[in-house]
Amino acid sequence: MGALWMLLEPLVHLLLFTLLFAMLRGRTVSGVEYPVFILVGMAPFLLYRNTALRMMDSLRENRSLFGYKQIKPLDTYVARVIVETCIAATVYAILVFGFAWFGFDMSIHSPLQWIATLLVGLLFAFGLGMFLAMLTHALPSLKIIIRMAFFPLYFISGVLIPASYLPQAMMPVLLLNPFLHLLELIRAEVLPHYTPVDGVSETYVISFTLVLLFLSLGAYRARRMHLISTKNG
Amino acid sequence: MFELRNVTKSYLTPNGRRYVFRNLSLAIPPGKNIGLIGRNGAGKSTLMRLLGGADVPDSGIIATDRSISWPVGLTGGFQGSMTGRDNIKFVCRIYGATGDAMREKIRYVQDFAEIGDWIDEPIKTYSSGMRSRVAFGLSMAFDFDYYLIDEVMSVGDAQFKRKCAEVFQDKLQKSNVVLVSHSMPEIEKLCDVVLLVRNGTIQVYDDVAEGIKAYNS
DSSP: OHHHHHHHHHHHHHHHHHHHHHHHHOSEETTEEHHHHHHHHHHHHHHHHHHHHHHTTHHHHTGGGGGSTTOOHHHHHHHHHHHHHHHHHHHHHHHHHHHHHTTOOOOOSSHHHHHHHHHHHHHHHHHHHHHHHHHHHHOTTHHHHHHHHHHHHHHHTTSSSOGGGSOGGGHHHHTTOHHHHHHHHHHHHHSTTOOOOTTOOHHHHHHHHHHHHHHHHHHHHHHHHHHHHOSOO | OEEEEEEEEEEEETTEEEEEEEEEEEEEOTTOOEEEEOSTTSSHHHHHHHHHTSSOOSEEEEEESSOEEEEEOSSOSOOTTSBHHHHHHHHHHHTTOOTHHHHHHHHHHHHHHTOGGGGGSBGGGSOHHHHHHHHHHHHHTSOOSEEEEESHHHHSOHHHHHHHHHHHHHHTTTOEEEEEOSOHHHHHHHOSEEEEEETTEEEEESSHHHHHHHHHO
């Protein structure tokens, strides 16, 4: 039953939002059917968000396993990424088949690039999750603020609308957000006629990810002993 | 044998840093069963975790040339949402027992802990007695030079204690034990050396009776 709910929860979440916004906003957006547009962007966004947020709890959830000296905190972080990816991939596959069944065009325009971008995004989510985990380990009260900060990310990352609908004057600021780049890239790779806004670049996401990984793994290296032995984690 | 050189261990709590040990140095001779005694909160379990490598000192070195089990305690070591069987499998995989060896260890733990078909229920539904039976049985399923046993035996019923004693008789032919206990008869029966943990220091008593006397005084 618990295993079923693991799949059902994100599935229902995605389906509900997709259909809800499709009803509110009409049938099409930039030449594609709206449910398809939403699904293509929201599924990876939820994967990245869940991965990053759940990694903040990895230490607490797995504390009892650190009694085995072979198990390091890093293992629990990597395990979390694998688990979330498997769940998201399964849910996405089910939804894609379901949508295709009802006559939506679910073909992927450039599949290899799409997979590459998804993987970069996953690496970014891992880096972000590690970073947040290190941060909230030092300052546990930040957890609630970080969780709340992910809510506006929904809107400024272009999950529900194309980035071109966002205010143009704010674009230079909005483009600092790697999620916006990732979602635009992913949609451009899946939907054949979708053009991302100017300034979206794979290079930015990759550099951001590398800096983030460097910082978070460095912090992990410095605090790895403390992560296991703390009493307030 | 164990050797501790200038070991300092502290924990960061919300109210600041609390030192458990400062600049502790001592050597424990090889081939002895070690009893750790002391008041609650004196640092027995911390010392045991340090010896087992499950925790690391802030500074200093803990050296040993023996294989040491994980600390077998009342609470830790299990993922509560997974079943008993999955937890056992998990530990088997960590320690490299796969295939037939894993099946054999699962059977051993199931028999030893007498949990029957509870083995397929999540660990968090177990009573503390069942949990400690599984924890103890699981550690006995593997061969180590030292077993770290943290008060597990004191919670069981009489029958379980008898069973533990039997398995111990067998295991202690080749292995040794580091035992945390508040039951002095148990310490007297099983241990050759007593370490009295008190006020951040550790006193080594080669004579068990003398150590217990110091603890009680």
